[in-house]
Structures are given as C-alpha cells and as structure tokens.
Amino acid sequence: MTEDDLEDAFERLHDLITGAEDLKGFLDGVAGFAAEKMSRVRGTQIECAVTLRRRKHSTTIAGSSEKAVMLDQIEQRMGEGPCVEALEVGHPVILSDAHNEKRWPNYCKVLSTEGYRSAVGIPLNLGPDSDGVLDFFAAPANEFAPDTLGDAHVYADMAARTLRLAIRSARPNNWRTTSRPHWKAEPSSTSPAG
Incomplete structure (x- = not known):
C-alpha cells in the first residue's frame, strides 16, 4: 500500500465518521470500504462483515452487503469458523478451502x-470491554494466506482506531443495529423522575 493509498484510506474513513448518522451506518461504511479495497487488491469479489463483542456477547453488526452479514451471522449462530476463532485467539485465522477444511465441518458445509x-x-483490539473482527469472505479457494494479508491488517487497524473512537463516544445503551440519528440515547429507566 503506497503513501497515497494510505492518505486516501484515512480520508475516506474520516468521511465515514463525519458523514454517518448512526453507528450502523458508520460500520456498514467501514465494511464496504474494506471489501472494496480488498477486492481491488485480490482481483476478485470480497465480502466483509464487522462483528463486535462486548461483555462476551458477539453480534454481526454491519457488512459490505446483505450477503456478508448473512454469512457472518451463520458463523456466529453456529459458534464455529475462522471469525469466531479469531475473536477467541486474538490473531488472524484463515479458512483456505471450505471443501477441504477439517476444523469446522458444519460451518464449511454451509459456507460452501x-x-x-x-x-x-x-481481530480488532477495541479496548478492555470490546473486541471485534473484520470478516472477509471470497468465493474462490485459497484467496487468503498469511503473506497476502498485509492490506487486510492495514484496513483492520484503521477500522479499529475509528471504532475505538465510536465506542468511546457512544454509551452502552446506544449499541443498536437499527438506524438512529447521531447515536441518541434512550432515556434511562434509572434516571430520576423530573
């Protein structure tokens, strides 16, 4: 990735932050941005989803497409696969070919x-209370390998930096996947009556 590419990437992420009306819109933008860049680098269509884990609860919160969200939700529901494992172990986990993979046979069957x-x-290190993972999916086998993940790490790092800011800016009751203007807080049931 060249210096100009990095500058362009940070500018696009800044635009996502300042232009998003809610957290979901921002995260959809991050996933779309990462998928677009990875697709260009890899020369094939790449889908991307964002999974967040807060207080040991994981949820697919955004994606580059409905297909990306669906693929990640399947993995979260099944509780197995490279993205679930990456959240647990804290380093990238690759599924090279679902047709030959032995670690997650049920997930691989569905993915295929x-x-x-x-x-x-x-994985995205988001702070003491939160973790996340950028999940990339590709139709061809062997699309991801340790020596080809350099750009994915760059996008993950940029996404983690901006997500940490969003997490600090949002209160816990703002974590909803529905559109809400400017991460508005719901009135707290513990607020004193006025």
Missing part, C-alpha cells in the same frame, strides 16, 4: 452451499 470457499477473520 452459499458459494464461498475461503474466509479470514482479522
């Missing part, structure tokens, strides 16, 4: 049925 053979989870 959906037309995807490779995936990778890149």
Whole structure:
C-alpha cells in the first residue's frame, strides 16, 4: 500500500465518521470500504462483515452487503469458523478451502452451499470491554494466506482506531443495529423522575 493509498484510506474513513448518522451506518461504511479495497487488491469479489463483542456477547453488526452479514451471522449462530476463532485467539485465522477444511465441518458445509470457499477473520483490539473482527469472505479457494494479508491488517487497524473512537463516544445503551440519528440515547429507566 503506497503513501497515497494510505492518505486516501484515512480520508475516506474520516468521511465515514463525519458523514454517518448512526453507528450502523458508520460500520456498514467501514465494511464496504474494506471489501472494496480488498477486492481491488485480490482481483476478485470480497465480502466483509464487522462483528463486535462486548461483555462476551458477539453480534454481526454491519457488512459490505446483505450477503456478508448473512454469512457472518451463520458463523456466529453456529459458534464455529475462522471469525469466531479469531475473536477467541486474538490473531488472524484463515479458512483456505471450505471443501477441504477439517476444523469446522458444519460451518464449511454451509459456507460452501452459499458459494464461498475461503474466509479470514482479522481481530480488532477495541479496548478492555470490546473486541471485534473484520470478516472477509471470497468465493474462490485459497484467496487468503498469511503473506497476502498485509492490506487486510492495514484496513483492520484503521477500522479499529475509528471504532475505538465510536465506542468511546457512544454509551452502552446506544449499541443498536437499527438506524438512529447521531447515536441518541434512550432515556434511562434509572434516571430520576423530573
């Protein structure tokens, strides 16, 4: 990634932060940005989803497409796969070919049925109470390898930096996947009556 590419990437992420009306819109933008850049680098269509874990509860909160969200939700529901494992171990986990993978046979069967053979989870260190992972999916096998993940790490680092800011800016009761203007807080049931 060149210096100009990095400058462009940070400018696009800044635009996402300042232009998003809510957290979901921002995270959809981050996933779309990462998918677009990885697709260009890899020369094939890459899908991306964002999974957040707060207080040991994981949820797919955004994606580059409905397909990306669906693929990640399947993995979260099944509780197995490279993205789930990346959250647990804190380093990238690669699924090279779902047709030959032995670690997650049930997940690989479903992923293959959906037309995807490779995936990778890149963890995001978001602070003491939160973790996340950028989940990338590709139809061809062997699309992700340790020596080809340099750009994915760059996008994950940029996403983690901006997500840490968003997490600090939002209160816990603002974590909703529905559109809400400017991360508005719901009135607290413990607020004194006025």
